Amino acid sequence: MNTLAIIQARMGSSRLPGKVLMDLGGASVLARVVGRLGRSQEITQIVVATTVAPADDAIVRECERLHVSCFRGSEDDVLDRYYQCARAYPANAIVRITSDCPLIDPNLVDETVIILKNQKADYASNVIPRTYPRGLDTEVFTSAALERAWREAHELYEREHVTPYFYEHPKTFRMASVSGAVDYSRYRWTLDTREDLELLRAIYSRFDSRHDLSWQDVIALMEREPELAELNSQVLQKSLREH
Numbered sequence: 001m002n003t004l005a006i007i008q009a010r011m012g013s014s015r016l017p018g019k020v021l022m023d024l025g026g027a028s029v030l031a032r033v034v035g036r037l038g039r040s041q042e043i044t045q046i047v048v049a050t051t052v053a054p055a056d057d058a059i060v061r062e063c064e065r066l067h068v069s070c071f072r073g074s075e076d077d078v079l080d081r082y083y084q085c086a087r088a089y090p091a092n093a094i095v096r097i098t099s100d101c102p103l104i105d106p107n108l109v110d111e112t113v114i115i116l117k118n119q120k121a122d123y124a125s126n127v128i129p130r131t132y133p134r135g136l137d138t139e140v141f142t143s144a145a146l147e148r149a150w151r152e153a154h155e156l157y158e159r160e161h162v163t164p165y166f167y168e169h170p171k172t173f174r175m176a177s178v179s180g181a182v183d184y185s186r187y188r189w190t191l192d193t194r195e196d197l198e199l200l201r202a203i204y205s206r207f208d209s210r211h212d213l214s215w216q217d218v219i220a221l222m223e224r225e226p227e228l229a230e231l232n233s234q235v236l237q238k239s240l241r242e243h
Contacts, residue, residue, distance in 0.1 A: 002045075002093070003043050003140075004043075004045050004094050005094075006082055007098070008097075009049070009056075009059050009099035013192070015193050019191050020099040024200055024204055025204035025209030026209050027211075030063075032211070033099050034048070036103075036104050039106040041110050042109065042114065046069070047068070048099070049070075050073075051081070053075050056072070078160055078162050083146055083147065083150040086143055093117075094146055096163060104136060112140050115178050116140045120174065121175060122144070124178065126178040126179070126180075127139065128167055131180040131183045131184065132185065133184050133187035133189045135187075135190035136215055149163075202231065206225075
């Protein structure tokens with residue numbers, strides 16, 4: 001199966017503008033995401049999907065530096081950006097990754113892709129229900145399902161967040177889920193605030209900025225040093241309907 005990973009990225013951010021190009025252990029946050037996804041065994045191609053906004057020229061330049069493909073589309077209609085990107089880079093399945101997850105785990109990504117294939121599902125994720133730390137979020141869907149969502153989703157939040165139409169219509173799509181044996185959803189490893197950045201930098205520094213640390217390595221670190229989780233424990237996750 002031809003599997004395309006689309007990393008959505010833009011410079012605009014309500015809480016931390018420019019976060020995806022900030023330094024994280026000697027590499028940009030975006031470089032961390034691209035590099036970690038590059039270790040996946042199931043992904044055939046990686047594309048960064050950014051916007052046509054002039055501010056995102058910087059993301060295009062970073063993609064050129066990283067030798068990764070880049071697609072430019074709508075700034076606000078991210079579902080359309082995904083659909084048009086998938087048309088430009090045809091694949092059987094699409095992996096949705098956000099660029100603010102620099103600890104994304106290639107093995108978890110592969111597990112989610114395999115679940116989609118084995119169960120012949122339209123949509124698979126490791127977030128419904130959430131048992132993994134926020135920041136390991138992986139969603140996989142078929143190109144046919146993406147096209148249907150693109151045609152039928154009309155609510156603003158459905159267009160901005162790409163996948164709500166799938167899990168809000170479980171009778172329309174065949175759904176599959178990857179869950180962990182232990183619930184670690186209390187941990188927050190995504191990047192949305194300065195506090196998040198402080199934690200992620202602390203994590204990478206503990207591993208000498210290695211690119212190949214696993215999510216289990218980070219869990220072990222957090223359990224050895226529980227005070228690390230306090231760095232961003234007060235950060236509230238934005239809701240889907242916040243813009």
